[in-house]
Amino acid sequence: MMASQSTAKPEPRWVRRKDARPEEITAAALTLFVQRGYANTRLEDVARLSGVSKGTLYLYFANKEDLFKAVVREGLVSPIAEVRGLIDQYEGSAFDLLRMVLHGWWQRIGSTPVSGIPKLILAEARNFPEIAKFYLDEVVRPGLEAIVGIIERGIRAGEFRSVDSRHVAHLVFAPTLLIACWCNSLAPFDPQGMEPLRVIDEHLEMLRRGLAPESTSSQDR
Amino acid sequence: MMASQSTAKPEPRWVRRKDARPEEITAAALTLFVQRGYANTRLEDVARLSGVSKGTLYLYFANKEDLFKAVVREGLVSPIAEVRGLIDQYEGSAFDLLRMVLHGWWQRIGSTPVSGIPKLILAEARNFPEIAKFYLDEVVRPGLEAIVGIIERGIRAGEFRSVDSRHVAHLVFAPTLLIACWCNSLAPFDPQGMEPLRVIDEHLEMLRRGLAPESTSSQDR
Amino acid sequence: MMASQSTAKPEPRWVRRKDARPEEITAAALTLFVQRGYANTRLEDVARLSGVSKGTLYLYFANKEDLFKAVVREGLVSPIAEVRGLIDQYEGSAFDLLRMVLHGWWQRIGSTPVSGIPKLILAEARNFPEIAKFYLDEVVRPGLEAIVGIIERGIRAGEFRSVDSRHVAHLVFAPTLLIACWCNSLAPFDPQGMEPLRVIDEHLEMLRRGLAPESTSSQDR
Amino acid sequence: MMASQSTAKPEPRWVRRKDARPEEITAAALTLFVQRGYANTRLEDVARLSGVSKGTLYLYFANKEDLFKAVVREGLVSPIAEVRGLIDQYEGSAFDLLRMVLHGWWQRIGSTPVSGIPKLILAEARNFPEIAKFYLDEVVRPGLEAIVGIIERGIRAGEFRSVDSRHVAHLVFAPTLLIACWCNSLAPFDPQGMEPLRVIDEHLEMLRRGLAPESTSSQDR
DNA sequence: TATGAATGAGGATTCATTCAT
DNA sequence: TATGAATGAATCCTCATTCAT
Numbered sequence: 001m002m003a004s005q006s007t008a009k010p011e012p013r014w015v016r017r018k019d020a021r022p023e024e025i026t027a028a029a030l031t032l033f034v035q036r037g038y039a040n041t042r043l044e045d046v047a048r049l050s051g052v053s054k055g056t057l058y059l060y061f062a063n064k065e066d067l068f069k070a071v072v073r074e075g076l077v078s079p080i081a082e083v084r085g086l087i088d089q090y091e092g093s094a095f096d097l098l099r100m101v102l103h104g105w106w107q108r109i110g111s112t113p114v115s116g117i118p119k120l121i122l123a124e125a126r127n128f129p130e131i132a133k134f135y136l137d138e139v140v141r142p143g144l145e146a147i148v149g150i151i152e153r154g155i156r157a158g159e160f161r162s163v164d165s166r167h168v169a170h171l172v173f174a175p176t177l178l179i180a181c182w183c184n185s186l187a188p189f190d191p192q193g194m195e196p197l198r199v200i201d202e203h204l205e206m207l208r209r210g211l212a213p214e215s216t217s218s219q220d221r
Numbered sequence: 222m223m224a225s226q227s228t229a230k231p232e233p234r235w236v237r238r239k240d241a242r243p244e245e246i247t248a249a250a251l252t253l254f255v256q257r258g259y260a261n262t263r264l265e266d267v268a269r270l271s272g273v274s275k276g277t278l279y280l281y282f283a284n285k286e287d288l289f290k291a292v293v294r295e296g297l298v299s300p301i302a303e304v305r306g307l308i309d310q311y312e313g314s315a316f317d318l319l320r321m322v323l324h325g326w327w328q329r330i331g332s333t334p335v336s337g338i339p340k341l342i343l344a345e346a347r348n349f350p351e352i353a354k355f356y357l358d359e360v361v362r363p364g365l366e367a368i369v370g371i372i373e374r375g376i377r378a379g380e381f382r383s384v385d386s387r388h389v390a391h392l393v394f395a396p397t398l399l400i401a402c403w404c405n406s407l408a409p410f411d412p413q414g415m416e417p418l419r420v421i422d423e424h425l426e427m428l429r430r431g432l433a434p435e436s437t438s439s440q441d442r
Numbered sequence: 443m444m445a446s447q448s449t450a451k452p453e454p455r456w457v458r459r460k461d462a463r464p465e466e467i468t469a470a471a472l473t474l475f476v477q478r479g480y481a482n483t484r485l486e487d488v489a490r491l492s493g494v495s496k497g498t499l500y501l502y503f504a505n506k507e508d509l510f511k512a513v514v515r516e517g518l519v520s521p522i523a524e525v526r527g528l529i530d531q532y533e534g535s536a537f538d539l540l541r542m543v544l545h546g547w548w549q550r551i552g553s554t555p556v557s558g559i560p561k562l563i564l565a566e567a568r569n570f571p572e573i574a575k576f577y578l579d580e581v582v583r584p585g586l587e588a589i590v591g592i593i594e595r596g597i598r599a600g601e602f603r604s605v606d607s608r609h610v611a612h613l614v615f616a617p618t619l620l621i622a623c624w625c626n627s628l629a630p631f632d633p634q635g636m637e638p639l640r641v642i643d644e645h646l647e648m649l650r651r652g653l654a655p656e657s658t659s660s661q662d663r
Numbered sequence: 664m665m666a667s668q669s670t671a672k673p674e675p676r677w678v679r680r681k682d683a684r685p686e687e688i689t690a691a692a693l694t695l696f697v698q699r700g701y702a703n704t705r706l707e708d709v710a711r712l713s714g715v716s717k718g719t720l721y722l723y724f725a726n727k728e729d730l731f732k733a734v735v736r737e738g739l740v741s742p743i744a745e746v747r748g749l750i751d752q753y754e755g756s757a758f759d760l761l762r763m764v765l766h767g768w769w770q771r772i773g774s775t776p777v778s779g780i781p782k783l784i785l786a787e788a789r790n791f792p793e794i795a796k797f798y799l800d801e802v803v804r805p806g807l808e809a810i811v812g813i814i815e816r817g818i819r820a821g822e823f824r825s826v827d828s829r830h831v832a833h834l835v836f837a838p839t840l841l842i843a844c845w846c847n848s849l850a851p852f853d854p855q856g857m858e859p860l861r862v863i864d865e866h867l868e869m870l871r872r873g874l875a876p877e878s879t880s881s882q883d884r
Numbered sequence: 885t886a887t888g889a890a891t892g893a894g895g896a897t898t899c900a901t902t903c904a905t
Numbered sequence: 906t907a908t909g910a911a912t913g914a915a916t917c918c919t920c921a922t923t924c925a926t
Contacts, residue, residue, distance in 0.1 A: 039260030
């Protein structure tokens with residue numbers, strides 16, 4: 001009899017998992033924020049999706065805005081670090097580095113839920129200046145600078161023609177933005193689909209040719 | 222009669238015709254939707270900005286969602302028509318056509334308030350499938366097809382190398398998306414700034430070189 | 443037929459009465475705040491009691507705190523003015539003036555809902571420093587000063603013995619505080635009851651005798 | 664080694680006995696209830712202030728209301744007993760007894776945290792009828808009766824003039840209420856300050872004179 | 885048509901209370 | 906006993922929408 005009781009699991013109303021919680025919550029929040037937008041996401045849904053109660057959210061985040069910031073920050077921190085490391089160490093041709101960066105972006109960000117963050121930032125930057133500045137300072141600027149560095153290295157090495165590195169850097173990233181936004185907004189409604197990796201490779205090929213120095217064909221000019 | 226009227230009334234020469242109301246309202250709504258996002262925009266603010274009362278909005282639009290759809294539709298209708306006409310008539314090199322399209326985009330969309338619409342669509346597509354489909358059917362698909370057509374014309378004419386026209390078409394538009402989104406989200410927080418036209422021209426140059434036929438044909442240049 | 447129509451009132455969902463509203467609301471709020479305390483009063487109840495909807499409250503008051511302040515301020519404004527006028531004009535013996543002030547207090551405050559305000563202030567002063575200061579500056583200080591003035595006039599005129607007017611002024615008001623608080627808190631539970639006017643008159647008699655000049659002058663009375 | 668432990672322990676000489684817990688908790692609760700009001704006091708703060716955890720409160724008190732009642736009851740029990748004893752034993756003039764009671768009140772209640780209880784009662788009586796009745800039965804009524812007794816003893820002894828002892832009893836206590844409430848609400852915001860003992864002494868003097876039999880001056884009347 | 889006062893459903897947030905540890 | 910993470914009912918407040926004027 002008593003044994004039967006033990007099998008009749010009293011099913012605890014909740015379990016204590018303090019450490020895991022914040023990540024589970026931000027993961028759920030990221031999903032919903034990306035899907036529905038910040039304002040349209042109910043904290044109750046975030047709670048449900050992360051398997052906790054409404055009140056529990058407030059044990060880890062002061063309020064909705066705070067949760068949002070945590071989602072963005074946390075989603076970006078490790079990708080940023082990784083990409084930085086990647087670039088700093090690399091020794092090789094400038095173009096190979098560009099390829100590595102774009103492929104790395106796809107692997108670590110583009111093909112993961114984190115790819116939803118750009119859309120979030122775009123949508124909410126005006127409402128959250130703090131987030132906008134953070135993103136500019138920690139992601140955009142360093143990212144652009146890295147690309148500028150690569151391009152200028154390529155120019156100095158005679159690998160690339162002389163271009164306005166600053167503006168070209170924007171071009172290098174444009175397709176990633178397109179992909180990230182597309183996948184998290186219109187893609188679900190597009191029956192044809194677009195293959196991100198194909199776009200990236202096509203883009204790389206365009207960059208290779210577009211950045212090639214005039215010299216090769218300089219004689220026939 | 223008309224003469225007498227014009228002399229008597231010290232009123233502005235063209236009084237706001239009641240027919241103009243809807244456009245004034247959608248214009249105000251576009252501004253606010255782009256600035257703050259759909260959910261975060263209060264109809265009261267739209268009313269104030271367009272100089273009418275809250276109740277008046279409901280004389281022209283059934284509800285907030287309806288207003289939103291009108292904003293998007295209306296913002297896109299004439300640009301779409303113009304670009305179509307542009308392409309259909311044009312006779313000239315494929316690349317010149319690309320240049321014309323991108324410059325035209327900047328003039329008619331990129332540098333106007335309408336440039337905020339892509340951001341709106343990205344942010345709200347998931348919440349408004351109808352809008353998403355409309356945008357896909359009326360803007361994205363026709364736009365891509367037009368570009369695909371241009372590219373394939375160029376390939377057939379030996380002006381461009383042979384590429385996956387579908388995916389390259391995405392690349393052609395990517396920088397416009399970048400610019401449109403950037404200007405309506407992060408640009409206000411970026412002290413450095415980015416010059417859209419410079420980016421577009423740099424992009425065109427990259428396209429010219431990147432699409433140029435294989436260097437085997439470099440001597441025949 | 444028409445008569446029947448008039449009886450078949452379509453019963454409008456609400457009526458427009460912009461001007462009357464604020465007072466109706468503060469009156470209801472005063473009642474409930476006094477009865478249940480600030481924190482324990484639900485705005486929904488205030489709304490119901492004043493015959494409006496929850497949202498309507500926010501047309502007139504920014505939030506609960508604002509409503510609270512309005513209740514206090516509004517409840518005090520006219521009594522303050524009246525008492526001031528009363529004292530300023532009066533010409534007569536100091537004691538008669540004291541009597542007039544205390545009786546006036548009973549008529550205009552003590553026996554009205556406004557008598558609940560002292561209790562409210564006491565209970566919430568610490569939570570609303572602004573209100574505390576307002577009450578001190580606009581009610582307590584002027585009130586005490588008025589009493590001090592009367593007492594000192596009486597002393598100068600030989601009508602009162604020489605006392606510490608400042609501290610005696612507190613004593614003059616103490617019974618009104620007792621009455622105001624008692625009636626709005628314990629009175630409903632006390633079967634015996636206490637008659638405010640009796641207490642006031644007994645108090646006046648004590649004041650008359652307690653303030654009478656030293657008995658040296660008893661013979662000349 | 665172990666021996667050294669016993670000597671090593673730099674612990675306080677008398678560790679907080681678990682029996683002391685409830686008192687520590689009610690003391691903390693009294694402070695906070697008086698400061699912020701019942702509803703506005705978070706049990707978490709009571710817990711923190713009394714150095715225990717939130718859950719521990721529930722080992723000693725069934726719930727917040729229970730804690731509140733304990734605070735009131737406990738705060739009043741010993742003062743009541745003391746004052747009773749004081750009065751019962753006393754042999755002396757009625758006025759001296761009044762003086763003793765009021766001075767005793769100041770020493771044992773007025774100048775201690777317990778002085779906050781009247782404010783609490785006033786503020787919450789309507790919400791806690793049980794408390795109201797308890798306070799009426801155990802504090803107000805006995806207190807008034809005691810004063811009534813003293814006054815009537817004085818009258819019988821020819822020490823006091825003939826007054827309505829019941830209502831005058833209220834007057835005797837009024838200044839204590841004023842002081843108790845003042846100190847726990849407006850005093851912190853009043854730069855001038857009021858000296859409770861001065862008020863009490865002034866009050867006693869007013870009582871002495873106000874209650875004096877007509878006889879002294881009866882001849883000159 | 886045009887207005888804006890009034891409505892009330894919806895969602896963020898708080899905090900007394902429970903309970904696994 | 907003691908803890909504090911977890912819960913969810915309760916309440917403030919917002920704002921799309923309605924409708925008397």
